[in-house]
Amino acid sequence: MAVFFGARSSLNRFSFLRSNVAFIRSVVAFPNTRLIFYRKSQTDGSLQVYASKKSSNPRIVYLPLDYNEQIKALLGRWAMINEEATKSSINIRRRLNFTCVFLGMDENPGTKESVFPEEHESRHLARLTFEKHSGIPVLAVDISGNAEFQDLLDKIIDDAEFTSSITDILNLSPIDAAVFSYARMYLDWLLKNQFCPGCGSSVSPIWAGTKLQCTNEEKEVGKDGESIFKCPVRRTRVNNVCFPRIDPVVIIALRNSKGDKILLGHNARRKQLDKRFFSCFSGFMELGETIRSTVIREVWEETGLKLKNNIKIIKSQPWPFPANLMIGCIGTTEEGSENNITTHLDCELDHLEWFDANYIADIVYGRPTDGRIKLPQKGSVAFELIKMVTDDCISTKL
Numbered sequence: 001m002a003v004f005f006g007a008r009s010s011l012n013r014f015s016f017l018r019s020n021v022a023f024i025r026s027v028v029a030f031p032n033t034r035l036i037f038y039r040k041s042q043t044d045g046s047l048q049v050y051a052s053k054k055s056s057n058p059r060i061v062y063l064p065l066d067y068n069e070q071i072k073a074l075l076g077r078w079a080m081i082n083e084e085a086t087k088s089s090i091n092i093r094r095r096l097n098f099t100c101v102f103l104g105m106d107e108n109p110g111t112k113e114s115v116f117p118e119e120h121e122s123r124h125l126a127r128l129t130f131e132k133h134s135g136i137p138v139l140a141v142d143i144s145g146n147a148e149f150q151d152l153l154d155k156i157i158d159d160a161e162f163t164s165s166i167t168d169i170l171n172l173s174p175i176d177a178a179v180f181s182y183a184r185m186y187l188d189w190l191l192k193n194q195f196c197p198g199c200g201s202s203v204s205p206i207w208a209g210t211k212l213q214c215t216n217e218e219k220e221v222g223k224d225g226e227s228i229f230k231c232p233v234r235r236t237r238v239n240n241v242c243f244p245r246i247d248p249v250v251i252i253a254l255r256n257s258k259g260d261k262i263l264l265g266h267n268a269r270r271k272q273l274d275k276r277f278f279s280c281f282s283g284f285m286e287l288g289e290t291i292r293s294t295v296i297r298e299v300w301e302e303t304g305l306k307l308k309n310n311i312k313i314i315k316s317q318p319w320p321f322p323a324n325l326m327i328g329c330i331g332t333t334e335e336g337s338e339n340n341i342t343t344h345l346d347c348e349l350d351h352l353e354w355f356d357a358n359y360i361a362d363i364v365y366g367r368p369t370d371g372r373i374k375l376p377q378k379g380s381v382a383f384e385l386i387k388m389v390t391d392d393c394i395s396t397k398l
């Protein structure tokens with residue numbers, strides 16, 4: 001079965017070590033710690049990743065920490081302030097003009113399953129050992145607005161550039177795609193969350209960039225005479241003011257019960273862009289819903305059709321634009337309901353059409369067709385689901 005974009009993670013996150021300041025100190029002192037870089041695009045503000053285009057497919061640049069003394073010094077300063085911020089309420093972001101997140105460690109460098117499958121030099125395979133754990137640590141650094149970092153990268157690396165092009169992103173290797181998604185989602189969350197929702201004070205990224213803490217230290221007397229934080233968020237026991245947010249989205253490929261037709265839709269917003277573009281059905285999960293109930297609601301709202309009970313939840317995929325979890329499903333419409341399609345309930349789609357499964361199979365497998373419709377890009381979850389429902393239909397008929 002296809003590996004969905006971003007779903008093949010090779011890093012062990014060691015989430016329990018994020019708050020261990022001695023560990024983070026050792027990460028920024030270890031020569032083979034790797035850094036990946038992001039920055040905000042100057043045109044649309046989206047986060048771009050620093051990638052090499054030397055080979056046919058782009059590859060994220062994983063810069064070893066010992067590659068440049070100035071970069072090493074900047075990271076050392078970050079670790080020092082990160083440590084200080086866990087004990088006090090200083091705002092790291094007021095002291096540094098870059099953001100850093102500890103992503104985890106690659107425990108199997110040099111193997112097929114590793115982020116670093118092709119490293120041959122032994123120094124590039126060196127692993128940090130901390131207590132009973134070891135691996136190559138990876139940190140994500142957002143250098144948006146930091147001219148010093150940008151200049152350093154320009155000086156020391158050839159053939160790499162910041163990119164957020166969807167074609168580049170979808171051409172990353174499955175392992176790079178997972179690192180890209182993971183890092184981008186954390187950095188985007190940090191960029192968008194600057195203030196405490198409880199008291200409006202600034203929040204500071206602590207625990208190596210994975211927790212936001214309110215910096216308001218004001219206290220008052222609680223009902224039992226104890227001293228408590230004035231900020232209603234900070235006084236709770238779990239005071240991560242804002243956990244990284246994940247927005248689950250269901251994406252559904254639809255077939256008829258006979259197994260010879262596939263229903264696809266054309267999005268009304270795409271009208272001017274490409275009239276030939278057809279895709280699956282999708283929508284955000286709402287509070288109080290299960291995956292299946294979202295599938296049933298979304299299909300009905302977008303097509304007017306009811307589904308049979310055999311909804312298959314296929315696979316999930318992180319999708320970092322900005323923080324989605326795509327849940328891929330296949331649904332079968334109720335027998336005899338095919339002709340009752342309508343786009344007039346939520347009006348999200350402006351055209352629905354049943355296609356012959358063999359016609360879709362021709363497009364999916366790159367065989368010549370009349371070119372009347374276009375499907376989502378290969379590698380996207382929508383494409384993979386359409387491919388799966390096509391295979392499903394063809395095998396049903398056999």
Ligand SMILES: [Zn+2]
Nearest residue numbers: 196199214231
């Ligand atoms: Zn607060």
